[in-house]
Amino acid sequence: MQLSQRVEIPVARESVWLALNDHRILMQCLPGCEQFEPSEENCFTIVLLAKVGPVKARFQGQVELSDIQHATSYVLSGAGKGGVAGFAKGSASVQLADVEGSEGATVLTYAVNSSVGGKLAQVGSRLVRGAASKMANEFFTRFVGVVTNNPEQEVLIETIES
């Protein structure tokens, strides 16, 4: 499954970057996230309760940040196991840029490449994309709320067709 989106955030790039590297903020913004703890450098242990169609499972896994370019980009990759429900794994490359002509605003683009296995694939593969975009929308709505300190802040999310 591939998903690519572009999000405008009315906050300076440096602040967005700091938030993107704060695991407490990530945990707070990620729907269903029950744990997001650093394990070693740039690595985190996460627990995530996710629902895809008829499959609801608690996924446990590792997330790693790599190719880190300060305030510009990183790659977030991870894999989680949901027991009998199967597994999910994937990576997202995230990039930040200033919004042209607009002081203190940032455009975040990301591209996710993910795959699922087991029961999740068997009954849910048709639904994974929908579940993923819903999760992304919720994440960025919360994230923008946190970085702007305004939970009502409107968020412009645009899906990039591949």
Next chain:
Amino acid sequence: MVAKNIGEPVLRKEDARFITGKGNYTDDINLRGQAHAFFVRAPVARAMITSLDCSAAEAADGVVAVLTGAQVAEDGLGSLPCGWMVLSKDGSEMKQPPHPPLAADRINYSGEPFAVVIADTLQQARDAAELVEVEFDELDAVVSVADAQSGPQIHPEVPDNTNYDWELGERDETLKAIENAHHVTRLSLVNNRLIPNAIEPRAAIGDYNSGTDEITLYTTSQNPHLARLVLTAFVQLAPEHKLRIIAPDVGGGFGSKIFIYSEETVVAWAARKLDLPIKWTADRSESFLTDAHGRDHVSEAELAMDENGNFLALRVKTLANMGAYLSTFASAVPTYLYGTLLAGQYKTPNVYVEVQAVMTNTAPVDAYRGAGRPEATYLLERIVEIAAQEMNMDPAELRRKNFIQPEDFPYQTPVALEYDIGDYEASLDKALAMADYAGFSARREASVAEGKLRGIGFSCYIEACGLAPSQVAGSLGAGVGLWESGEVRVNPTGSVTVMTGSHSHGQGHETTFAQLVASQLGISIDDVEVIHGDTGKMDFGMGTYGSRSLSVGGSALMKAADKIVAKGKKIAGHLMDAKSEDIDFDDGEFKVRESNLSKTFQEIAFAAYVPHDYPLEELEPGLTEKAFYDPANFTYPAGTHICEVEIDPDTGVTSVVKFTAVDDFGTIINPMIVEGQVHGGIAQGIGQAMLEHGIYDETGQLQTGSFMDYCMPRADDLPNFDVGMTTTVCTHNPVGAKGCGEAGAIGSPPAVINAITNALGVREIDMPATPLNVWQTLQNATHEDARGE
């Protein structure tokens, strides 16, 4: 002698219990103190198991044991074998990888079981399965048939992932004929992968009696004796006489319940190991993942013709997907049940076929309703239809021109089979009349006036049924004989208990066999009870598949009934002081010829069991006879299917508006049951042609793992079928029957696709012709036309 019961549409005796919920299926059986099994399955398609820790699961509430592949190996349980040896062109034996009942170190398809949790309740077993700690080292999976031979090697025993490279027919003559032909039609096609989906999922209960050291396995099997043979002689589960298999009411099989699977094997093994009855019933997801799938061929074909459309030669090259392991009959399906049928109804003098069987990281593929013959028929009837387009000939007439004629029988095909009898023109003519072919152009105009497209498509199929002459099958690599057994037990009051080695899982044998025996003995079918599906009750039997039950199993029963009549004549002769050769048996009465003396069947039965006045020095008391019947040849049901479709060009939605099937099944015992078999087969064939497709993604995950994504035909996808019969009586079995169980699924897919290509005015469309596929094909054709102009 045709007795009155034969040919009557008697209502099915078994339906009373089925429609009132009194059926007795495996899952209806509960044994005192039984535990439940839940299988732990791989979520990945190809991997090494790097660690497996079951301790947490073992400690969970209610868990009796967690058993793994290592324990299966320790106990010396053997590999699940493939029972048909196929030789490659160079004479080498097919490459068969071991198939452990539980994977020990390597995973080869998604859903493969590697452990089983046994617990007091199913919920406890399920919960504990979550606690099994397993680590996989994932490897790249081989998924597509076309790329299988160049992909990473799945099994060390199978180089190039190729089990065999098989051929049949005269290569040089065929190639020469193609080279010199006036016209050659060429076609590449895919026969889509199907997932069986019987209503009742597979189920098993293992029960061990430590007093007698006997295992009883209740299971959803089409062939309990064969299952017992394989589980004892090959898997080494127990000595053959210490394993009893009971296959009670079974809710559909379509081939998928022929095979020996991991779960049934493990349940029986674990029952003895733990001295505990253990039950397992597949959920629908498990059925999708692990029931042997069907079809999945990629083929290329060339059909050579002279200037008048006479077929000169057919050449076929096929890649057949076997999946991750060779299932019980898998090797025979794309060879002896496929290549041998490529002559079809035609007198094509040269046919040459090459088949390579390849392995992929997908569920094993094996026989599914029709097994090889639908694949052969689809290929042949598609290329003939395209040949008619290219030769600018009427598709019905091109077929007619090439038919084997009634006077040509017995007809030796260039691909090993000898057809005994048939009249292909008779079924074509009847089908053309029933389908009102003459009125088609008017119906097409009417559709066009409403903005719709209309098409008509033909399929003239033949199949080889009644598996099989044992000596022929043996010489072709079959590991078993293929006869059938039957026993007729006359009770002292004259009612009859019939034992058959065939198995009914929807076919209505309890009625058809009762009709057959009742008519032979001149008694009411209400006085006949048919018993099947228990290795503890009847002699060894071969079970039901390949439309064999009536022609082989029914013939055994007919022979046994004949023996009853012969013995009855001797008893009657004694009682009436006449020679047994002067006794006639007719309509339930033994009569002394040219006299008014007679005894009823019931009187003779009573005399046999109460032998007060009885020739005991010459004749044993009792009235029970057995027969084993091994046919002299396959049977060859054949017929014509005509499909008419209407397509909405804006949406691609395709309606089958008319479907005509005219079949020649030889002697028919119960026309209502036969028609029902034809209806079911056509529904499955239309499902394959328009709806069903088993799809794996590139990592080997099954994408169509539920009814949300795998589309089964429903009533509103199907028209009322027009079913007709023509009859040529099978020449070599006493019933004269040919078999009807698979014909619908064999004949219909090409008729549907030919109708769709005819409506769209295109050469090709792959199955399934979903609305999207049809719409896209139409768009592509329209754009090509536009570019051409």
